[in-house]
Every structure is written in structure tokens, then in C-alpha cells.
Amino acid sequence: MIVYAKQTDMKHYDAIIIGAGQAGVPLAKKMAEAGKKTAIIEKRLVGGTCINDGCTPTKAMIASAKAAYQARKASELGIIISDVNVDLKKVKKRADSIVKMFKGSAEDGIEETKGLKLYMGEASFASEKEIVVKGKDGTTETLTADLIFINIGAKTIIPEIDGIEEIDYLTSTSILDLEEIPEHLVIVGGNYIGLEFGQMFSRFGSQVTILEQSPVILSKEDDDISKAVTEFLAAEKIDINTDVKINHIGWKGDRIETTITSGKKDKKITATHLLIAVGRAPQTQHLHLENCGVETDEHGHILVNDKLETNVKGIYALGDVKGGPAFTHIAYNDYTIVYRNLIENTNLSTADRPVPYCMFTDPQLARIGLSEREAKAQKLDYQVAVLPMKNVARGIETNETSGLMKAIVDAKTDKILGATILASEGGEIMSVLQMAMQGGITSEQIRYGIFAHPTYTESLNNLFMKIHQ
Template sequence: MEKYDAIVIGSGQAGTPLSKRLAESGLKTAIIEKRWVGGTCVNDGCSPTKTMIASAKLAWSVANSEKLGVHVGGYTVDFHEILDRKNEVVQRMRGNSEKGIKETKNLDLIYGTAVFTGPKEITVTLNDGSEQVLSADKFFINVGEKPAIPEIDGIDKINYLTSTSIMELEEIPEHLAIIGSGYIALEFGQMFRRFGSKVTILEQSERILRHEDEDIAEEIVKILSEEDIKIITDCKVELIKNEGHNINLFLNVTEQEANISCTHVLIGAGRKPQTTDLGLDSAGVEIDEKGYVKVNDKLETSVEGIYALGDVKGGPAFTHIAYDDYRVIRKNIIEKGNESIKDRLVPYCMFIDPQLGRVGITEQEAKESGKEVLVAKMPNSSVARSIETGDTRGMMKAVIDKETGKILGASVLAEEGGEIVTILQLAMMGGITYEQLKEGVFAHPTYAESLNNLFMTLDK
């Protein structure tokens, strides 16, 4: 058995920087990774998908260039070149992360699968098949999530796609059916539609994006429908069958039987934590009914000295939240601080086009909590910059505390919606009121300037 001061399991966006800082603080540290350094974000999520989405956006821009007076004789989508570019970006980022770990003193990078075999002990099955037993005073669990596969009759008989395997396709699907309508489903759906696929999205609920306000969700449906993406709601997939080169999905749509035939099926029905084979019971670490590691506001598990960071603990599953988990641990353990994850702002951006940038509470959440709020709304057809660039799709929306005038949340469905909502996030962080933004001087003509007009709608 080899003894360490600290062991990090998983090299995602929390585990990698944490392992380096632990080692730099003088602790003998090991980081265990069963596949590739960088976690989901670098290898399967943010970096590869946004790289491919950039290609899809350019294809859409070329196809819609005539309204701006640019006439293109024709264009082709070279899917192999898109994949090559995606792979190059991933390998570069993964390589930089791996290099940073290997160049850090007091830090060992071990490739293998870790399983707890005691309270502060793990057995690592190395990639060459041998085993190594390690112990440490402190453990940090950063193993993330993986796609959840719904229980549908016949699903195990088809070669369904996940958010990971779809990026390894060598051809553009002729007809892609997507089960689920969350952020992953919508991003891939729009991307492959722009590459040339026919796309059908199947959602079990009465509408898509139940966590967003209904007007925002309706606007997104309108935008995707304009690209000939078919969205079927109140739809349950009851049976899947291979039939020749096609896949048949037998549906129950609003209590009526229906079926569709497609060439590929993507499962976009959520994710689940990778804790099943981690041996947490041997360590005494408690998990909830869904398999997520239970933590307190300081990311401590039920066992002293064992912490969980990132998606594995449940809650918002975003890269930047995992990184902030690292910040909390760094402040508390290395810098002897008293940081907490309680009440932190959770911004995020869904990279459909136009982007949906979000922070804080929605209008529907405000109503459910009984808060007295003002709601500012404005279509992008009223934004000078949107008109000038020829893309007025989407809208902006902010929820404001009626008594103080402070911003409680915002939804920006617009070109660079993620950047625009960040301005509102900074206002929330600084306690700036909507009146101050309404009277603020912003460069003309920018998207930021539209915040003047957004809050002027409250004067009416």
C-alpha cells in the first residue's frame, strides 16, 4: 500500500486544478483517471460540441446570407473535416491539461479505475490490468456523470447514440430522432439539422425546457421550427424496433398511437452519477436515492476528510460550477478559509443559436415563491444591433425585486446571449439596480446598449 496525503479521483474541471494546488501546497498527492485527463468538458462536452456547433453556425450563416446581400453559389459540409478539427481541439486541450499535471511536483497521475476498499483506502485497477492499493488522509471525488438510458422496450436491441458516441459518427444521419429535449438534445438537434439531417425531437412532458419560463421555451420552439426541426411533446416512446436500415419508434402522443421511422436515435434524456462501481459503501460515504454523493455546503461528505466536487454531488451540472467547487475546497483546505456553496449565483448558457444565457431566478420561480417582482421583456426586433446584423430572433427578459429594484434573474435568448446575461450577472453581484442600468451609458451600437431599452419597458 502506498500512502498519500491527498487523493483526487477524476481529472475533470474540479479535480485537475485541485490536485495541482494540493501538490503545490506541499501535500503528496495522486490523481486517478480511468480514461482521459480533462473530464467530460474537454473530451465529450463543452470543447468538442462547441467546436462542432461553430461549424454548424457557419453553415447556417452561409445558407442565410442572401438577406444580407451576399449570394453564395453553393456550399458543402465536409463532416470529416469538421470531426478532424474537433479532434484536434480536444487533443490540444487534453494534452495541455495532462502536461500541467505531469509537470507538477508532488503529484502523481495514475491511469486506472479506482474503487474504495476501506474507509480511507482505494484499489486502483491500472490500465495494464495490475492493481495498486493507495491510502490517504483526504479524498476528493470528482467522477462526474454519464448519459442516463431510459427503460424503453427494445432500446437494448438498437445501436442508439449518446452525447459521447454521436460525436464519433463518420456520417451525417439521414434522420436523427432525439429522445428528450434538454440542453444536450437541443444543441445536437440544431447542429445536425444544419449539417443536413432531418431532426425529430420527442419530449415526454407537455412542453420543452420546463425549468425555463414558458415564453422563453415557446420562442425557442419557434426558432427551431423555422429550421424545420420537428418537436413532438406529450410523447412517450413505448417500443423501438430495428427494421432493415431504419429504426422504428412506436409512440404514444397525447394518448394516441403514432410511430416514426428514422436512421439514428440519440438518447438525450438526462445524465446520472458515476458512483455505482465506486465502492462508496466501503468508505461509508452516503449517497441519495439517485446515486449522487451527499455533501454539505462546504462539499464535505458523511465521512470526515472525504469531499465531493462537480456533477457527482448533484445540483447544477456545469463546468463552471465544478470549477467553483474547486475554489471552495482550495479556500477552505489550503487557505484555511470558510467558503460555502450556499446561495451562489448559477449562470449558464445553452449553445443553441441564438444562445440562451441564464442567471438567477425565472419569472415562474418568482411567482411560485410569492416574491413581488417587476418583469422587463423585449423582443430582439427592438435591438438596434440585432437589426443591423440581420438576426432579430429571440428576446431579452429580466426579473426585478419590486421593492429594491435589484435584478433577481435574467434570460437572454439572443446572439451572444451568454455574454449579455453576464453583464446582468455582474449587476447582481454588485447590487446595481435596474434603474442604474437603464440610465447607464453603453457604447453604441452594441448588444449591451439594449439593456437601456429593456429596462425602459418598465416606464410604460
């Protein structure tokens, strides 16, 4: 336990928010606007991971990668482009400019909010409602509050692999600093982050090798979805290795050599760059939660109830730090629940809220509700509707025929239990089905619904035709 010296010049606030991410910033502003004297503490960058080195820059760069890919395949549409070159510095400059704009907006919002004070530094608990903020210059300030909200997010997990500390590996943060396209990029991890980066750099011109320890990539998805993603990535000449054990990583001259066992075969892969993308862990180790009594699980995630309050009254956790779905939109929804309950006296909870998500490969993988595997595990009485994108008029017309649409429907009520959309603009199509689920609309109503032609959403008629002939 860290014991801090008592200070007599403590600053008291009504509310303290630790972390200026996608839940922290709007919550801090709203608390201050409600008349509460509020402090927000950020150790790195206002805006959190999403704005600075997550959603915003990666999706901007993915858009550049898609433009390069479409230019190369434009001849299929009768458009001849003789040469396609990628200027990664310019790609990065554009992404950085968007990050700067979003981050600046967040900073301005904090600065312009009366009753809200920003502290730049690392926060840790000295006691139950007492926070020490250590600035980059080594100075400390002590703050107290009756309400404390923890929104500190997560960081990249670095697996224990023999030799890994001896090489210059990349993370999802540091890879965004590259200004030259890797000749050969090895990615450790075949899930959402790794696959987005893999396809993006492949389209920029890198040779890409993906190493995944599970028998398939995207092991949390249904087998047919995993297979379809594997197929379209392989079609872009991305080398996917599953059932992999990494035995050693080390230097071979100026290159990185990875020794693996895949299935029963041993092989060595020599590459110029290596990205670690095996998952993320909560950043709770420096909070010294032992000083305030807040409980965590074995992984360091802060435990909360369905109102997002910890076991210590008046201390809340929002976003990735509490475990569960690690998505920006979930963090933002956490903020709305906490704020409305505390300030507007509502009685909202996280119980049974929808958890949509989207992987921004091309085509996109979007999910809402139950997968077929989950429905089967729960022994539900369900029906499955599947429609390949090669049978979707809009996909054929735009030359976007990779992927499929899949929905799980309650056999008795005809209500939609879940959907997975692997398609161009899959996230937008999924959102239509999410609204149907929230509104209790049946698959039969969608089957016979009227949608504008020719749109992707119109193809939901055909998807549910599999159930309602």
C-alpha cells in the same frame, strides 16, 4: 459489499483526487504545489467529459454548423453563396484537434507538477481512507490518504424503453464519432443537450425529429422562453413532438423505427439514427462507497454540506457527482472553494453562489438567478421586463432578431433577481447582468447607464425602460 484483500505495500498520500475533470486537475495541481504529496486517478481520459466529449468538441462543431447556416441565409444580407456543403470529417478533425490540444495541456500540467502522481485506472474504496486502483491490464494498487476528493462526473442515462437494447443508439459521446451526416436523426429528449445536437445536425443537413415526454421542451424554463425556442427551431424545420410516450424502438430493415404516442395520437417514426439525451446520472456505482460510509441520495449523488465535505470527515465531492447544477463552471468553482478553505484557511461555501448557465443553440439561451416561475412560486413582489430581439438595434443590423431578453426585478429594492437572455451572444449579455446582480446594481442604474453603441449590452437600456419609463 466488496471486500479487498489486505496489502502491505500501500502507498500513502496526503491527498487523493478521484477523477481528472475540471475540478480534479486544478485541485490536484494546487494541492501538490502547496506541498502535499498528491495522487490523481483517472479511469478514462484526462480532462473529463467537458474537454473530451462535452463542451469543447460540441461547441467547436456548433460553430461549424452556424457557419453553414449563415452561409445559406447570407442572401438576406446581399451575399450570394451558390452552394454550401458540409464535410463532417473535416468538422470532426477540427474539433478533435482542439480536444487534443486542451487534453494535452491538462496532461502536461499534471506531469510538470512536482509531488503529483497520475494513476490511470478505476478507483474504488476498500475502506474509509483506502483506495484500490485497478488498471486496464488488471493489476491493482492500493493508495491511502487523509484527504480524498471525488470528481468522477456523470454519464448518460439510458431510459427503460421496450426494444432499446436491441438497437445501435447514440449517446452524447458516441455521436461525436460520426463521420457521415445522418439522413434522419431522432433525438429522445427535448432539453439542453438534445436541442444543441438537434439544431447542429439539422444545420449540417440532417432531418431531425425531437421526442420530449413533457408538454413542452425546456420544461424547467418559463413558458414564454420555451415557446420562443420552439419557434426558432421549428422555423429551421426541426420536428418537435411533445407529450410523448415511447412505446417501442426496434429495427425496420436497416432503419430504426420508434413507435410513440403523442398526446392521443399514435405514430411510427423511421430514421437512420437515434440519439438518447434524457439526462445524466452520477458514476458512483463502481466506487463501492459502502466501504467508506459516504452517503448518497436515491439517485446515487454524493451528499455534501456547503463546504463540499461528505458525512465522512476528510472526504469531499466536487462537480456533477454531488448533484445540483451540472455545469463545468460550477465544478471549477467547487475546486476553488475546497482549495481555499483547506490551504488558505478561508471560510467559503456554496450557499447563495450565482449559478449562470448557457445553452449553445443559436440564439443562445442564458440564465442567471430566478425565472418568473420561480419568483411567482416564492410569492415575491416582482416586476418583469421583456424585450424582443426584433426590437434590438444590434440584432436588426446583424440579422439576428430571434429571441428575447427577460429580467425579473424586485419591486421594492429594484435589484435584479434573475434574467433569461435568448439572443445571439446571450451568454455574454447574461454575464453583464450577473455582475450587476453581484454588485447590487439596480435596474434603474442600468436603464440610465451608458453603454457603447451599437452593442447588444446597450439594449439593456431598452429592456429596463419597460420598468423605468
